[in-house]
Amino acid sequence: MVSSKVSSKNDDKWGVIGHRSVVSYLQKNLSNNTVASAYLFTGQEGLGKNTVIEKFLAALMCQSHKDPIQSCQSCAICKQVNGRVHPDVNWLEPEENKSISVAEVRDLRSRLGQTALLNSYAVAVISQTSLLSEAAANALLKIIEEPKGKTIFLLATDKPALLPRTISSRCQVLQFQPVAKKIIFDYLIAQGFTEDKSNQIADLSAGLPGQTIKYSQDGLLFEEVMSEVSQFIDLWELSPGKRVGSIERILADAGRDFAAKSNWLKNHLPIWLGVARDIMLTQNGQSSLVSNSFESGRILNLAKLWSSRQTLSLINKCQQAHINLLTNASPNLVAANVMLSV
Ligand SMILES: [Zn+2]
Numbered sequence: 001m002v003s004s005k006v007s008s009k010n011d012d013k014w015g016v017i018g019h020r021s022v023v024s025y026l027q028k029n030l031s032n033n034t035v036a037s038a039y040l041f042t043g044q045e046g047l048g049k050n051t052v053i054e055k056f057l058a059a060l061m062c063q064s065h066k067d068p069i070q071s072c073q074s075c076a077i078c079k080q081v082n083g084r085v086h087p088d089v090n091w092l093e094p095e096e097n098k099s100i101s102v103a104e105v106r107d108l109r110s111r112l113g114q115t116a117l118l119n120s121y122a123v124a125v126i127s128q129t130s131l132l133s134e135a136a137a138n139a140l141l142k143i144i145e146e147p148k149g150k151t152i153f154l155l156a157t158d159k160p161a162l163l164p165r166t167i168s169s170r171c172q173v174l175q176f177q178p179v180a181k182k183i184i185f186d187y188l189i190a191q192g193f194t195e196d197k198s199n200q201i202a203d204l205s206a207g208l209p210g211q212t213i214k215y216s217q218d219g220l221l222f223e224e225v226m227s228e229v230s231q232f233i234d235l236w237e238l239s240p241g242k243r244v245g246s247i248e249r250i251l252a253d254a255g256r257d258f259a260a261k262s263n264w265l266k267n268h269l270p271i272w273l274g275v276a277r278d279i280m281l282t283q284n285g286q287s288s289l290v291s292n293s294f295e296s297g298r299i300l301n302l303a304k305l306w307s308s309r310q311t312l313s314l315i316n317k318c319q320q321a322h323i324n325l326l327t328n329a330s331p332n333l334v335a336a337n338v339m340l341s342v
Helices: 020-031 049-061 076-082 102-116 134-145 181-190 195-205 209-217 219-235 240-254 258-283 293-305 308-326 331-339
Strands: 038-042 089-091 122-126 151-157 172-175
Touching: 020 049, 020 172, 038 049, 049 076, 049 122, 049 151, 089 102, 102 122, 102 134, 181 195, 181 209, 195 209, 195 219, 195 293, 209 219, 219 240, 219 258, 219 293, 240 258, 240 331, 258 293, 258 308, 258 331, 308 331
Parallel strands: 038 151, 038 172, 089 122, 122 151
Antiparallel strands: none
């Protein structure tokens, strides 16, 4: 198993933020011609698994032969791979809110079989293997067990525990870890951001380069998230009764119907959880790790005011709220429950 924990610099040719050891492992496989038949990329969403898959795939398929570890980005093959229209690269992605069916995996098998007759790589990319149905996972296992020709599987998941061991044990497992703040900070400085801004974005990214890219490209989004963090902290400066009234008004502004309110809450729970974690870190003497550092003063106030037990209660209620929303619980009730957790 390769872990990205010891990532240090961004000078890997692929321009990936962090994940140095994973990237260098894959590049060695390419330059030594020891590409494995199956890789499993694991780690939470936003770490950059798909970015690394795309860079690896492009280098693998590129026909310019200028550099074994880097795609040229200009040959016809590179254009096809980037546009996801290369006939030998099969992306298996489910339709929205659907699982991947056994029929889709069988279809993949027949497409891979056709390519394998030619003397080129046939690649299957499944970026959300947790969406494979049980039967689909079994069908996939059969294809991985009996690879034909130069078939390569690139699988990714944020829930590795859900993938059958029989599949993961046949893969080179590449584990993605949160990226150190310093690496994200250096990336932002190289992009031309000021030190202050780089610090704020790096903190708010919480180790997720996917967030860094979003915040650095969309200043409005960044300002919006900051104001939502502040709005959440505002609530904890009110009495419990006023807090509940206030969140009800915020939800009413978010939309009239149940679904709009529920979606608003689903999108905001990660922000709330981030603040709760910051309070916990501050209580544990790790305030240098807080992600919402621009609010560190008010976070410190809450950390002093609450017991660790109270902070933990808020964290638990936020996590429970997410589960309750998935089972169609009333967003007003779910939000009030969080507001009364301390
Ligand atoms: Zn190329």
